[in-house]
Amino acid sequence: MSTSGLNMSRRIRRTPYTDRVEQVGVRGFSVVNHMLLPKAFQPTVEEDYWHLRSHVQIWDVSCQRQVQIQGPHAARLVQWMTPRDIRKCAVGQCMYVPIVDDQAGLLNDPVMLKLAEDRFWLSIADSDLLLYAKGLAIGAGMDVRVDEPDVNTLAVQGPKAEDLMVDVFGPGIREVRFFRFGWFDFAGTRQLIARGGYSKPGGFEIYLDDRALAERLWDTVWAAGQKYQITPGCPNIIDRVEAGLLSYGNEMTRENNPLEISLAKYCSLDGSVDYIGRAALQAIAARGVQREIRGVLFDGGPCPPCAKPWPVMVGTHKVGQVTTGIWSPRLERNIGLSLIERGFWDPGQPVEVLTVDGLVRPGELCALPFD
Amino acid sequence: MSTSGLNMSRRIRRTPYTDRVEQVGVRGFSVVNHMLLPKAFQPTVEEDYWHLRSHVQIWDVSCQRQVQIQGPHAARLVQWMTPRDIRKCAVGQCMYVPIVDDQAGLLNDPVMLKLAEDRFWLSIADSDLLLYAKGLAIGAGMDVRVDEPDVNTLAVQGPKAEDLMVDVFGPGIREVRFFRFGWFDFAGTRQLIARGGYSKPGGFEIYLDDRALAERLWDTVWAAGQKYQITPGCPNIIDRVEAGLLSYGNEMTRENNPLEISLAKYCSLDGSVDYIGRAALQAIAARGVQREIRGVLFDGGPCPPCAKPWPVMVGTHKVGQVTTGIWSPRLERNIGLSLIERGFWDPGQPVEVLTVDGLVRPGELCALPFD
Numbered sequence: 001m002s003t004s005g006l007n008m009s010r011r012i013r014r015t016p017y018t019d020r021v022e023q024v025g026v027r028g029f030s031v032v033n034h035m036l037l038p039k040a041f042q043p044t045v046e047e048d049y050w051h052l053r054s055h056v057q058i059w060d061v062s063c064q065r066q067v068q069i070q071g072p073h074a075a076r077l078v079q080w081m082t083p084r085d086i087r088k089c090a091v092g093q094c095m096y097v098p099i100v101d102d103q104a105g106l107l108n109d110p111v112m113l114k115l116a117e118d119r120f121w122l123s124i125a126d127s128d129l130l131l132y133a134k135g136l137a138i139g140a141g142m143d144v145r146v147d148e149p150d151v152n153t154l155a156v157q158g159p160k161a162e163d164l165m166v167d168v169f170g171p172g173i174r175e176v177r178f179f180r181f182g183w184f185d186f187a188g189t190r191q192l193i194a195r196g197g198y199s200k201p202g203g204f205e206i207y208l209d210d211r212a213l214a215e216r217l218w219d220t221v222w223a224a225g226q227k228y229q230i231t232p233g234c235p236n237i238i239d240r241v242e243a244g245l246l247s248y249g250n251e252m253t254r255e256n257n258p259l260e261i262s263l264a265k266y267c268s269l270d271g272s273v274d275y276i277g278r279a280a281l282q283a284i285a286a287r288g289v290q291r292e293i294r295g296v297l298f299d300g301g302p303c304p305p306c307a308k309p310w311p312v313m314v315g316t317h318k319v320g321q322v323t324t325g326i327w328s329p330r331l332e333r334n335i336g337l338s339l340i341e342r343g344f345w346d347p348g349q350p351v352e353v354l355t356v357d358g359l360v361r362p363g364e365l366c367a368l369p370f371d
Numbered sequence: 372m373s374t375s376g377l378n379m380s381r382r383i384r385r386t387p388y389t390d391r392v393e394q395v396g397v398r399g400f401s402v403v404n405h406m407l408l409p410k411a412f413q414p415t416v417e418e419d420y421w422h423l424r425s426h427v428q429i430w431d432v433s434c435q436r437q438v439q440i441q442g443p444h445a446a447r448l449v450q451w452m453t454p455r456d457i458r459k460c461a462v463g464q465c466m467y468v469p470i471v472d473d474q475a476g477l478l479n480d481p482v483m484l485k486l487a488e489d490r491f492w493l494s495i496a497d498s499d500l501l502l503y504a505k506g507l508a509i510g511a512g513m514d515v516r517v518d519e520p521d522v523n524t525l526a527v528q529g530p531k532a533e534d535l536m537v538d539v540f541g542p543g544i545r546e547v548r549f550f551r552f553g554w555f556d557f558a559g560t561r562q563l564i565a566r567g568g569y570s571k572p573g574g575f576e577i578y579l580d581d582r583a584l585a586e587r588l589w590d591t592v593w594a595a596g597q598k599y600q601i602t603p604g605c606p607n608i609i610d611r612v613e614a615g616l617l618s619y620g621n622e623m624t625r626e627n628n629p630l631e632i633s634l635a636k637y638c639s640l641d642g643s644v645d646y647i648g649r650a651a652l653q654a655i656a657a658r659g660v661q662r663e664i665r666g667v668l669f670d671g672g673p674c675p676p677c678a679k680p681w682p683v684m685v686g687t688h689k690v691g692q693v694t695t696g697i698w699s700p701r702l703e704r705n706i707g708l709s710l711i712e713r714g715f716w717d718p719g720q721p722v723e724v725l726t727v728d729g730l731v732r733p734g735e736l737c738a739l740p741f742d
Contacts, residue, residue: 030383127405131498135503139506249380
């Protein structure tokens with residue numbers, strides 16, 4: 001089953017929603033964590049963007065796999081993996097936790113869910129964090145179990161998400177605060193639902209822990225969504241860039257540290273918390289980062305898709321590269337994300353972006369988010 | 372740049388050969404290790420198959436990333452990661468080394484290259500083995516450096532590969548034995564070339580360690596290959612299944628142990644070598660595996676592509692599932708790979724395969740390889 005030119009195999013895992021996603025007309029996939037992520041539904045990314053800002057969408061984000069860490073040393077292992085101080089995290093709370101190696105290079109940037117004092121899920125971006133956690137636990141002889149439960153997350157995103165979710169799961173949904181989660185009944189089971197998601201309008205994520213119920217969940221949300229003009233969707237690149245939401249593998253890799261991408265507020269640097277890479281991160285903080293993430297606004301008409309990074313120039317000097325760029329129909333300019341070299345990163349700095357179509361596009365830097 | 376429906380981004384890495392691959396008419400990609408793997412060139416997989424058996428092909432297998440482990444504890448760490456006894460491996464030798472976790476579940480099945488007594492490359496299948504090695508090293512406090520050098524491998528495969536390689540790199544190529552490697556001059560640099568590759572005809576793999584030379588290498592091999600009817604290619608599914616070459620993520624996952632997929636000869640079970648998962652593997656060996664890999668020959672005309680595993684039935688009992696299946700034009704039957712439940716795995720066992728097209732296809736089991 002070759003779907004839209006991506007050669008399929010069992011190695012690239014379908015999700016329990018993929019049949020439904022195909023039935024509603026998916027036009028392409030990406031691959032995240034060895035699993036399919038739908039990438040296009042509406043005729044254009046722009047229509048999808050306007051819809052996401054106005055109504056509600058259902059997203060198959062099963063590729064956000066869960067690295068489950070449980071046992072007596074679970075909290076110790078999770079804290080060891082991240083520069084963020086997680087000591088005050090409550091059960092029922094989510095936290096964005098950058099994960100770094102001993103050189104302070106970013107390995108992933110998951111959302112952590114604290115299910116119990118001794119049980120955590122790391123809802124991961126695109127790298128096998130499971131293997132890192134396993135290696136650390138085995139290497140250090142920790143008393144934990146590390147595995148990937150078959151949780152398949154369905155996101156409901158957009159301004160009408162709350163009303164829709166209340167219709168399906170009851171008024172208790174309204175009590176769930178941002179980056180908190182609760183447990184709700186579905187078909188006789190208890191399922192974890194968190195408020196959040198990878199979009200500016202936000203919404204909810206249903207961490208479905210029973211594959212056999214996946215199509216029933218999809219169908220239930222879909223039916224309840226009809227009165228809210230629900231459509232199938234996926235992380236929208238225009239919305240994501242406007243909101244300054246970074247993407248692991250795009251804006252950050254192992255070559256980057258969290259301070260460069262403006263995550264200082266999630267890094268404990270005072271020595272009160274022990275984690276891998278602390279000395280490296282403290283040294284980087286002491287001497288100052290050499291580049292930092294910025295927004296780039298640039299002209300020349302709608303830019304082409306950004307599959308290879310585009311150089312960002314000040315005169316003949318390359319000061320950065322746009323790793324994700326797109327035309328913003330609302331700002332009526334191209335917008336992009338780029339790490340920018342020290343000395344050139346002030347908002348307002350004039351730059352030129354060299355896009356793949358050969359154009360030299362004038363623009364300037366700005367702070368994130370774009371609006 | 373949306374190439375054939377796969378949505379591209381920097382997260383899915385292009386290789387230094389991707390421009391060339393596009394110029395010679397690639398028709399689709401897969402994603403392995405966050406990197407593009409070309410998946411189709413010839414009008415059909417069958418034409419590609421016959422060509423591979425008769426001539427020579429150039430394959431961009433940069434996605435076979437190298438996990439480099441070096442330092443005083445390098446040999447100790449690599450041995451800790453694999454059940455295979457690597458003590459007798461010589462510098463200049465390659466070894467296929469299954470990697471398992473503490474439950475003996477397979478995490479990857481790389482080819483190990485021993486570059487020096489204290490320096491190894493693990494040429495990996497599709498999982499971030501780098502993160503596992505990093506975790507182990509950090510967790511156990513080992514004196515090693517673990518990284519991913521920017522090595523981009525070009526494979527030259529097919530019966531005419533040796534003649535072509537001699538034309539480019541000199542007669543020393545003929546002295547390189549199977550699963551050994553040597554160092555050869557290219558454009559004033561020394562590059563590692565191994566005899567092997569992921570096809571039955573075999574050939575060579577050039578582990579290019581200088582990205583700037585990639586297009587020059589491609590062009591040189593391409594030009595020298597004209598007299599041998601060279602074409603661009605990629606791992607061929609018909610050739611792979613006929614030869615019984617397994618694929619991580621398809622025939623094996625973390626749910627499997629190496630004994631199930633006939634890798635007992637690569638597992639030291641006598642206690643002479645210390646590695647992660649040894650106790651689990653010894654226990655499995657003692658009680659006997661419950662399923663084992665087999666070939667499945669089946670009828671009903673050419674089968675459709677196998678994106679979801681197909682049940683293998685004996686009467687109403689599911690005894691396995693075909694994880695890769697394809698029509699063999701040479702055997703003039705469908706061939707597939709499946710783990711088969713104990714009690715049903717004898718060659719000759721009649722089975723039925725339930726393919727996605729709704730057909731019930733009669734067939735029988737056989738030993739691997741198919742011929």
